[in-house]
Amino acid sequence: MNDLDVRDVIIRAHREEWARVVASLTRRFGDLDIAEEAAAEAFATAVQRWPADGVPPNPGAWLTTTANRQAIDRIRRENKRDDKHRKAQMVYDDDPPEPVGAIDDDRLRLIFTCCHPALAMEARVALTLRMVAGLTMPEIARAFLVAESAMGQRITRAKAKIKAARIPYRVPSAEDLPARVSGVLAVLFLVFNEGYLATGPDTDPVRRELTAEAIRLTRLIRELLPQDGEVAGLLALMLLIEARRTARVSAGGELVALDEQDRGAWDAELIAEGHRLVRERLAAAAAGAAPGRYQILAAINAVHTSARDMRDTDWSQVLALYDQLVRLDPSPIIALNRAIAVAELDGPEVALAAVDRLEPQLAGYHAYHATRADLLRRLGRGRESRAAYDRAVGLAGNTAEIAYLTRRRDQLR
């Protein structure tokens, strides 16, 4: 095996084993700091040794053993295993997780701890990317356009709170599980959206590293909670959006709207996988399981990705799904997206009336003005449309979207 191959093996081992190593060390030593540091040291040791000594037959076991040894060394060095330290240990529950289809896996404990509702959302995101996904501090800081020191502090503070307030290292009880899973999914969807709709003047319109990481983590949760419909729904949703990634931004860095996308450039494999998951959830819904919002959003995306072109889209199906979604989540943003389907079925005038009703809640949201601008354009109300595009451009943060909205505005004569 040459050095390049060894490097690939190490990269793969990092992807596959990082969370497992951190999770099992956290359980053993009751301390996220020790687990994180020892895991990082074990991977650094692998980088040093494997090219010369060869890759061990079971890289995961080697990494865990090495990390364990590093952790014990550190504890001995700091002579921390006195009573005080033991008291400061995290609380964990040795019982296997509740019988909800979950397999007993320390990684699940790690995820629930990192996404604990007592932590601020931004801390949950940072901690999950560091402890579960294994991204480095500079990588996370870059992804969220924050200074490295600020990101480091955010993670340190979160870890300190986990310890001081005794946030447990445990899979929640069956009764609390749905709410806690939905908290985890919110973190993952936020990471995905930050990659998909990256904001900021100097950033790429789509940050692939974040969408990829969000999908990878959601796959992991799916592996750990295979029975959870919303997990399957979120994974399907991400896959169906990711499948259109390359078609969604032009070579010139401009957003390409759904009706203008080259559907041949969509990723057929991701779509097939997404559709498979949606079908699985449809079957569950037919058997009586009430679908949650991610499942419905995934189903809407499945309708879009099943159509050969915009005209071929089954808009009545889209609208029916939005109606279902509105009952679950009466947020104005859902109502705005529903209006887009209304425009296709009942015409732009009816849709515009529905959109205008959302003004008090959405006046500061760029997509509200962009949707209005498009509807006004279709109604031949050029001057008003241009004004709406102006407001949308002023509020939008994504570079590709700004370029698209600007061109649309300038096309109006």
Added chain:
Amino acid sequence: MRYLVSVIDDKSNPGSTDRQPAISAFNERLIAEGYWVFSGGLADTDAATVIDNRGEQAVFSDGPFVESKEYLAGVWVWEAPDLDVALKLAAEASKICDRKIEVRPFL
């Protein structure tokens, strides 16, 4: 693990004043289940006095150490195995007191 559980009231939007019977019943339960260490409602912040004796002589001032719309209306000290247990009880306490609750661990 001990937690200080603070009941926070808001002068501009105070919680209802008929909560005492429900709070007493909740306290009985906390005692029976082994979480209760201490509890007490507090007099109005007007009754507070702040003492600063870090300088030459003690300075007394009338009123709370910080004037704000929100103030501490009462406290509990709970013994709970971890934050999840404390938060679950605190969620109940907030309903029962009709007020916001802060949960803070002791060192």
